[in-house]
Amino acid sequence: MLQIPFIRENKDLVLAGLRKRHFADAESTVEQLLSLDQQRRDTQKEQDDKLARQNAIAKEIGQLMKTGQKEAADAAKAETATLKEQSKVLGEQLTGIEQQVQAILVTVPNIPHSSVPEGRSADDNEVVLEWGDKPNLHAGAEPHWELIKRFGPGGSPMIDFDLGNKISGAGFPVYKGRAARLQRALINFFLDKALAAGYVEVQPPIVINEDSGFGTGQLPDKEGQMYYADADKLYLIPTAEVPVTNLYRDVMVAESDLPIKNVAYTPCFRREAGSWGAHVRGLNRLHQFDKVEIVRIEKPENSYTVLEEMSQHVQGLLQVLELPYRVLRLCGGDMGFTSALTYDMEVWSAGQGRWLEVSSVSNFETYQANRLKLRAKLDGSKPTLLHTLNGSALALPRILAAILENNQTAEGTIRIPAVLVPYCGFDVID
RNA sequence: GGAGAGAUGGGUGAGUGGCUGAAACCAGCAGUUUGCUAAACUGCCGUACCCGCAAGGGUACCGCGGGUUCGAAUCCCGCUCUCUCCGCCA
Known part of the structure; x- marks a missing residue:
């Protein structure tokens, strides 16, 4: 399986390789992969930020409980409910995108070495x-x-x-x-x-x-x-x-x-x-x-x-x-x-x-x-x-x-x- | 096939709700010491992804997948695998 970062950084080489193999729809496949990859990174960033905020709140609550500030703790809990819902949705999106990437990636063959001759059969x-x-x-x-x-x-x-x-x-x-x-x-x-x-x-x-x-x-x-x-x-x-x-x-x-x-x-x-x-x-x-x-x-x-x-x-x-x-x-x-x-x-x-x-x-x-x-x-x-x-x-x-x-x-x-x-x-x- | 026990980092192995990405030891790496080796001492020592020119920061992962909770290696459910005993067997 090719690595996404490799495809990202060597797009032309990958395309040329796929053409040498007479791989159908090389351009659209690569474009789709790169577009999904961008979506994946954006979504992950968004989810990571939500999770980071949740983790921070959880720590605060821990401190508040320890010092007996029950009301403040309960208030903080209220905020996490929304965050949890949001990060869950983002997580599902992320999984979906990753599955799409994987599904495409397994259909993409290896890139031929430069010495591989042109030819169909x-x-x-x-x-x-x-x-x-x-x-x-x-x-x-x-x-x-x-x-x-x-x-x-x-x-x-x-x-x-x-x-x-x-x-x-x-x-x-x-x-x-x-x-x-x-x-x-x-x-x-x-x-x-x-x-x-x-x-x-x-x-x-x-x-x-x-x-x-x-x-x-x-x-x-x-x-x-x-x-x-x-x-x-x-x-x-x-x-x-x-x-x-x-x-x-x-x-x-x-x-x-x-x-x-x-x-x-x-x-x-x-x-x-x-x-x-x-x-x-x-x-x-x-x-x-x-x-x-x-x-x-x-x-x-x-x-x-x-x-x-x-x-x-x-x-x-x-x-x-x-x-x-x-x-x-x-x-x-x-x-x-x-x-x-x-x-x-x-x-x-x-x-x-x-x-x-x-x-x-x-x-x-x-x-x-x-x-x-x-x-x-x-x-x-x-x-x-x-x-x-x-x-x-x-x-x-x-x-x-x-x-x-x-x-x-x-x-x-x-x-x-x-x-x-x-x-x-x-x-x-x- | 029946019964029981278990699964934590390269290895051994602690850890029953927040101070744990995770003690300690071993191995490994870099130094100090040394005629050489060894020993001793000091430091470092998981992986993946994301943000960032970088410095650095974030997220996830304690067999796998769900769940409870503000918070899970730790509690609950399902699965897989391993080990032990019994049965069967080349």
């Missing part, structure tokens, strides 16, 4: 770099949704959508045998790499309350994308970003504890309502998937250096997995609501002949921190909002898909990247 994202050579597959090479029909126990599918459909529904596959072991190997590999890079592993709850959903920006507005356990008012997490970042909600971080580097492996749940159709076959889009997420809490002046560092970490994973990838800088129209700058990493999925997003690395600057009340006293000064960042390192199913597709051989087997062999215990799926 995913087609306008900027390709920052490409790495690796796309494999030349043999004739008859298959997409992963064909490959996974084999190699399971007793010749069954090693990733079984029908079985998952029986247990839960579409989009909840069952991983069996070597597919399950390969996925577990990837999780351990990703966690180990993060640990080596100095991240502290955490295992958070995978259900969250409403306050947590608000803190990272999923709520209000995106409740339709999360599974919800009505009886307990808990949401299944769409990403570990939510519980891990919320670890630091309402926290005044000691400067000596910065930077905070956390990594968490969790399942993630997405309802993906209305987004099913072409291009979402197999592992490309699921309701439940596994992900290793890195989260950082940083001093403002460091956050963009850290964003690059996180991008390098993710790229390093893809490189040792021998997966061709490209890095995109998302354009204003394609960025997430809360982000100031996002890099997407996409791997080349040779069996499908298309790029698959496997990571999204973002700097939220103070947008989440403001909602979270996540602050530190830097250099002994007043509390300052910190910057939050996170990134997938990495999301599992599409990595799995790319490994299976890119490493299939003419002999009908699948080669396992060398770096994973110690983790999964086999070097080929045959």
Whole structure:
């Protein structure tokens, strides 16, 4: 959430940022916010003055009672009746105005970083770099949704959508045998790499309350994308970003504890309502998937250096997995609501002949921190909002898909990247 | 699920109607002392918002929301959470 004083003092910058995002009615929204803010301050001043007078009278009455001047005290009481009524009305107005401000503010997205390219959709994202050579597959090479029909126990599918459909529904596959072991190997590999890079592993709850959903920006507005356990008012997490970042909600971080580097492996749940159709076959889009997420809490002046560092970490994973990838800088129209700058990493999925997003690395600057009340006293000064960042390192199913597709051989087997062999215990799926 | 107890500042913990934004201690910060460290001593040490060029002033906050009262951390009502015991249980 943007801070009102920031909007007040950087109106043009905010407007330009909102336009870059193609945010509708940027001018009128900002004008309305600033006008409500002025009303709020005027009303508060008026109410504060009434309350100050009431407090003063109350003190006088205390003195009068002590010295036995009953009549004078009663006279003073009479004055407070009007004051009380007035300040009550002002208080109600104030609450109303604050609610209006809040209602508007939660609809305003973060301001994009100056390096964010112009653009409306995913087609306008900027390709920052490409790495690796796309494999030349043999004739008859298959997409992963064909490959996974084999190699399971007793010749069954090693990733079984029908079985998952029986247990839960579409989009909840069952991983069996070597597919399950390969996925577990990837999780351990990703966690180990993060640990080596100095991240502290955490295992958070995978259900969250409403306050947590608000803190990272999923709520209000995106409740339709999360599974919800009505009886307990808990949401299944769409990403570990939510519980891990919320670890630091309402926290005044000691400067000596910065930077905070956390990594968490969790399942993630997405309802993906209305987004099913072409291009979402197999592992490309699921309701439940596994992900290793890195989260950082940083001093403002460091956050963009850290964003690059996180991008390098993710790229390093893809490189040792021998997966061709490209890095995109998302354009204003394609960025997430809360982000100031996002890099997407996409791997080349040779069996499908298309790029698959496997990571999204973002700097939220103070947008989440403001909602979270996540602050530190830097250099002994007043509390300052910190910057939050996170990134997938990495999301599992599409990595799995790319490994299976890119490493299939003419002999009908699948080669396992060398770096994973110690983790999964086999070097080929045959 | 049943019964009981509790929720105060970074921490421990006083405080049952006005002198309490809140004692004391610990931690922290700045000094004095010191060969260094430690100890001791002195001072500072919550957050948000508002007015003001500033100095400074005002308001709110003792889990949350209401109420009583001229005045509430303190009294009343509702809620949430935590802890203890019992039951159930991976």
